[in-house]
Each structure stands twice: as C-alpha cells, then as structure tokens.
Amino acid sequence: MGSITLNAVEKWFGNVQVIKGIDLDIAEGEFIIFVGPSGCGKSTLLRMIAGLEETSRGQIMIDDRDATAEPPAKRGLAMVFQSYALYPHMSVRDNVGFPLKSAGMAADAVAAKVDEAARVLKLDAYMDRRPKDLSGGQRQRVAIGRSIVRDPTAFLFDEPLSNLDASLRVEMRYEIAKLHQTLKSTMIYVTHDQVEAMTLADRIVVLDGGYIAQVGTPRELYEKPANLFVAQFIGSPK
Ligand code: ADP
Numbered sequence: 001m002g003s004i005t006l007n008a009v010e011k012w013f014g015n016v017q018v019i020k021g022i023d024l025d026i027a028e029g030e031f032i033i034f035v036g037p038s039g040c041g042k043s044t045l046l047r048m049i050a051g052l053e054e055t056s057r058g059q060i061m062i063d064d065r066d067a068t069a070e071p072p073a074k075r076g077l078a079m080v081f082q083s084y085a086l087y088p089h090m091s092v093r094d095n096v097g098f099p100l101k102s103a104g105m106a107a108d109a110v111a112a113k114v115d116e117a118a119r120v121l122k123l124d125a126y127m128d129r130r131p132k133d134l135s136g137g138q139r140q141r142v143a144i145g146r147s148i149v150r151d152p153t154a155f156l157f158d159e160p161l162s163n164l165d166a167s168l169r170v171e172m173r174y175e176i177a178k179l180h181q182t183l184k185s186t187m188i189y190v191t192h193d194q195v196e197a198m199t200l201a202d203r204i205v206v207l208d209g210g211y212i213a214q215v216g217t218p219r220e221l222y223e224k225p226a227n228l229f230v231a232q233f234i235g236s237p238k
Pocket residue numbers: 013018036037038039040041042043044045
C-alpha cells in the first residue's frame with residue numbers, strides 16, 4: 001500500500017502552466033523528496049497528489065486505482081501541515097485525536113489510537129499541555145501525530161521544518177527519518193533545503209520550472225548530475 005504513479009500530470013492556473021507533464025513512479029515505502037528553487041512547483045505538485053489542487057491533465061494513480069478525480073478524504077494520504085495549524089485551545093491529546101473524533105470514531109477507540117501515536121512520537125509526557133506550552137519541535141511532532149492516527153498509506157510533507165531554528169531542524173530531521181523506519185509508509189517530502197534532501201531521501205526529484213530536471217538517489221545526483229542546474233542545486237550550500 002502507498003504506491004503512487006503520476007502519468008503526464010499537468011497543472012494550469014488559467015493559461016499559465018506551472019506543472020509541465022510529469023511522469024513519476026513512487027514505490028510503496030519509498031521516501032521521496034521534491035526539491036527545487038522557490039516557485040518551481042513543489043507545493044502545487046504535492047497538493048495535486050493530496051487532491052487539494054485539481055489536476056488539469058494527466059493521471060494520478062494510488063495503489064493501482066485512478067485517483068485523479070478523488071477528493072482528498074478518499075485518497076488515504078495524510079498531508080502534514082506545519083505546526084502552526086494546531087488548535088491552540090485544545091490539549092495535545094485532543095489535537096491528535098481530533099481527526100478521528102470528527103470522523104465519528106468511538107471515544108475509547110480514539111484514545112487507543114492517540115496513545116499509539118503518542119508512543120511512536122514520544123509525546124506521552126505532554127498529552128495534557130496546550131500547544132503554546134510546547135517547544136517548536138514538540139509542536140511539529142503533535143502535527144505529525146494528528147496525521148498518523150488515520151493510518152495513511154502515504155504521508156505528504158510540505159517544508160514541515162522551515163519555521164524551526166537550525167538545531168531543531170536537525171533534531172526533527174532525525175526524528176522524521178526514524179518515523180519512516182518505524183512506519184515504513186511512503187513519504188513525499190517537499191523542501192528547498194539540499195541537506196535535508198540528501199540526508200532523508202531514498203530518491204530525490206529535482207524540479208525546475210514545472211519540469212523534472214532529474215530523479216535519482218542522493219548519490220546518483222551528487223555523482224552524476226544530469227545538467228548544470230542539478231549540479232549547482234545539489235552542490236551549492238544553503
Ligand atoms: P514552490 O512550492 O516550488 O515554491 P508553488 O508550487 O507554490 O512553488 O508555485 C509554482 C508556481 O505556481 C509559482 O509560479 C506560483 O506563483 C504559481 N501558483 C501557485 N499557486 C497558484 C494559484 N493558486 N494561482 C496562480 N498561480 C499559482
């Protein structure tokens with residue numbers, strides 16, 4: 001579960017084309033990173049996979065079914081939003097359980113799922129706190145917890161660490177890698193940070209102006225960049 005295939009996917013905003021015919025096979029359990037400069041289409045492509053943006057042309061397959069026209073809730077994917085999307089008036093426990101409660105799950109079943117997510121994310125000690133009484137890294141873990149409880153087949157992250165300070169970013173990067181090892185779910189992760197891309201990815205997709213400039217393992221991109229753009233982008237320090 002969790003394989004995703006893009007076939008000649010395009011996105012047009014009016015008569016402006018921002019995604020220009022993308023083909024990509026993402027295997028079950030793969031950690032895929034979309035990287036590229038600001039405005040190259042990373043968020044748009046991720047939102048199309050999530051179903052938050054309509055696909056203008058082409059096809060999105062999830063686990064061998066055509067999901068192109070499916071609404072987000074049917075896709076079985078979890079979009080992990082940045083930590084500021086937490087509900088400030090709710091405890092960590094209620095924030096994490098909220099998606100299940102609002103889907104009508106019984107209270108004891110919600111509690112069991114929330115405890116499981118808390119264990120995976122080491123949130124046990126903070127369950128009764130409000131978001132304002134947590135560190136940035138803890139808040140980001142709560143945001144991830146809220147997506148884990150629904151057992152998604154894939155996780156989609158859009159620059160989840162971009163508003164954390166440098167040392168927290170390193171810590172959370174390590175935790176996301178561990179999370180991937182634990183859950184073994186497909187993860188698609190958007191960043192403009194080359195170091196994040198090189199350390200987390202099974203494969204990196206380098207986007208340039210709505211096209212794929214290159215797809216490969218961090219090592220392939222580093223050792224055999226397809227062109228100067230990739231070489232400069234992967235090679236340049238942040
Ligand atoms: P990235 O995440 O790589 O920075 P985006 O996917 O956000 O890039 O944007 C890609 C391009 O699409 C940009 O030129 C942006 O201005 C444009 N764009 C994004 N969303 C919209 C929208 N709702 N309407 C019009 N243009 C948009």
